[in-house]
Amino acid sequence: MKSIRIHTYNDKPVAEQIPTPAVAKDQVLVQVQATALNPLDALVVSGVAAQFFAISLPLTLGTDFAGVIEKVGSEVSQWRVGDRIIACADASTCGGLAEFAAVPASACVALPQSMSAIEGAAIPIAALTAWHSLFSSARLKAGETVLIHAGAGGVGTFAVQFAKKAGARVIATASGDGLELARRLGADEVLDYTSVDFTSVVHNVDVVLDLVGGETQQRSFEVLRKGGRLVSTAMPPDAHMAESCGVTASMFYAAQYASQLDKLVSSIVEQGVEVVIDRVVPFDAFDDAWERLVSGRARGKIIVQ
Ligand SMILES: NC(=O)c1ccc[n+]([C@@H]2O[C@H](COP(=O)([O-])OP(=O)(O)OC[C@H]3O[C@@H](n4cnc5c(N)ncnc54)[C@H](OP(=O)(O)O)[C@@H]3O)[C@@H](O)[C@H]2O)c1
Structure with a gap:
């Protein structure tokens, strides 16, 4: 074969x-x-x-x-x-x-x-990551605001929809035709990361979902409210920086959630997730x-x- x-x-x-x-x-x-x-x-x-x-x-x-x-x-x-x-x-x-x-x-x-x-x-991996990073790790709730970096990628396209359908306010970063895609999927606000410094327009969010890592993650600490939560799928966050900003930060690993796939597939169908x-x-x-x-x-x- x-x-x-x-x-x-x-x-x-x-x-x-x-x-x-x-x-x-x-x-x-x-x-x-x-x-x-x-x-x-x-x-x-x-x-x-x-x-x-x-x-x-x-x-x-x-x-x-x-x-x-x-x-x-x-x-x-x-x-x-x-x-x-x-x-x-x-x-x-x-x-x-x-x-x-x-x-x-x-x-x-x-x-x-x-x-x-x-x-x-x-x-499997993309949707499990989007769902469990938002709800099992970051404990995102209805009425909260989440900044999702890379809202047009494999994980991001699920995350934008899951967060919006859960009643959160969604800000997504993307570029080019990714901006329109993230907006169509439900983002309330989209930011072109190639031309806008997100730290100058985003403040006091409850949750950052970091799907990028590097400098994007480091600069994300300053846009969280005190007590806010950063979850990254891309790079383990700096615990000292989290502490000095008065926020929590954790690295997400999808493998531990593989057994939850059945439930997630059903909810994708029921909720009409694209x-x-x-x-x-x-x-x-x-x-x-x-x-x-x-x-x-x-x-x-x-x-x-
Ligand atoms: N820890 C885990 O268990 C786990 C599980 C799944 C994924 N991950 C990790 O999570 C990350 C995302 O995964 P994925 O499957 O979504 O990747 P992906 O589909 O390859 O992501 C591609 C998207 O990232 C966007 N992007 C790149 N740099 C960006 C930036 N600085 N700001 C905003 N958007 C940016 C691109 O937009 P442009 O074309 O506009 O640049 C593109 O739409 C990867 O690092 C992956 O390794 C980890």
Whole structure:
């Protein structure tokens, strides 16, 4: 079968023919229809993710995918051949950038009837991160104001919608056509980070969701109210700076929330949340999808089909 693999860290991911994976007793074999790329894939390729996950090489990339169950392991009772699923594979094993992927049955949730495989694949890491960084980590509440940096990206397009639907006032940073996208998704105010210094126009917000890191994160401390909360997905915040500004700050890790995917998919359907797709790239043009991922310019999610 076709797959996208690396053999050593910092390798460019390459297309390779490999055998279809065997299915362990607690796994299902999925015929993959769509796979989303995440910045995590780039961290797997660079070797950075190996500090957090037990990765062994060579590795077929791809954590987030959707498709149809082709085979079930002997101990799997919750899935049948032909079921449509979304999978969130562990970064240590990945496997979704291939024609078939073997994943633990527990890593799958049902793909709703109303949803395409492309939309389903786009959800796991991005939506789990958006939801749980806002509500489990930052404890955002109705009536509060949240500044979301990178409101037009994979996580940001979910975060803007989740925060707005929860009754928060949303300020989002973006640039170019990302500004209009963030506004259309519900942002009350959008700021072009390439021309406006957000610290000069944003003051006393309750929550900052930092999806960028670096200087953007450091300057975000000054726009929080006393007692405000900063949550970053991109870089561990400076605890001393948080203390001296009288705010709390924490780093978010999505992996611990993977078991909540089922509930989140249902709420995306019920709340009519739009799954924003940057582009759908055919498997044989994987390099184009990869180039788009590492450019850091995506509007929503990049999908390989
Ligand atoms: N810790 C975790 O568990 C976890 C989970 C998911 C994601 N993450 C991290 O969270 C970050 C965001 O992930 P993602 O999937 O949303 O990435 P993404 O889709 O690649 O983000 C791309 C977006 O970022 C915007 N952007 C870049 N620099 C910006 C800036 N200075 N200000 C405002 N917008 C900016 C780009 O807009 P322009 O094109 O206009 O520049 C683009 O729309 C990444 O660092 C990722 O590694 C961490």
